[in-house]
Ligand SMILES: Nc1ncnc2c1ncn2[C@@H]1O[C@H](COP(=O)(O)OP(=O)(O)OP(=O)(O)O)[C@@H](O)[C@H]1O
């Protein structure tokens with residue numbers, strides 16, 4: 001079931017098209033990620049999806065609600081984590097969450113209960129009576145996400161949730177996002193961390209200069225750049241003398257020796273491993289490892305976008 005549908009979205013600042021004909025769908029219960037460098041159009045896209053920025057043209061529906069025409073109705077089912085926090089410096093953690101709950105019309109008892117639950121979930125119970133301004137960057141980000149969840153939204157939008165924060169808070173955030181997904185929440189996230197996209201997202205869109213260059217599951221993206229399958233075999237002894245024989249038995253493959261006990265089998269189609277293992281077993285050679293080697297998401301990104309990943313690593317300012 002489609003939860004988010006974006007069609008032919010265009011956003012221009014003057015003559016410059018920051019988002020240039022972007023279309024994609026997000027299914028219910030999946031984590032969909034926008035991966036792209038600075039200035040790619042991630043924030044502009046997310047801001048249009050949450051009804052904060054008006055597109056020049058295009059359509060956005062969230063759970064079949066038109067975001068442009070029925071912004072308020074659509075926002076009721078969204079949790080929004082912007083790239084800058086919207087919480088109050090002078091309020092403590094608990095008060096901030098309850099305040100957000102009140103904005104969504106939650107009753108006092110209900111919002112206080114949910115606030116306590118979220119503080120516990122985000123490991124912020126001890127900090128709940130401290131003012132927001134005294135929090136570390138990681139704690140601030142966690143509370144901002146907790147605030148976005150106060151009204152139990154169906155869909156969560158996060159703009160670079162782990163940029164510029166400590167490793168432990170980032171890890172906790174990723175873990176929580178996976179938990180939310182498992183409970184049925186649909187998540188749209190932007191990031192410029194390849195690893196984050198790889199660990200979290202069911203599907204990823206590579207966005208560069210306002211355009212989606214490629215999208216799909218990680219394995220679909222990998223398939224776009226790999227023509228052949230590569231299987232690496234590691235044995236207990238030198239297999240040099242068996243290569244010609246092996247090639248005769250497995251005609252559809254191209255075999256090369258990387259080390260005396262390591263060979264690579266390249267094939268156009270996937271081939272079963274068992275006959276290969278049997279071949280070596282008959283020659284009393286032990287196979288220690290036999291696995292298919294995939295390109296990394298980083299290699300896929302470089303090939304498909306033509307940009308180096310160092311461009312993505314650029315850290316940005318604080319929270
Ligand atoms: N209000 C604005 N007026 C003019 N240009 C803008 C405005 N907002 C964004 N832009 C430009 O539009 C392009 C896309 O910006 P956007 O913030 O959407 O990118 P981003 O992918 O979120 O980048 P980052 O990784 O830095 O957050 C950039 O070139 C940016 O300079």
Ligand SMILES: [Mg+2]
Pocket residue numbers: 042043044083159
């Ligand atoms: Mg941005």
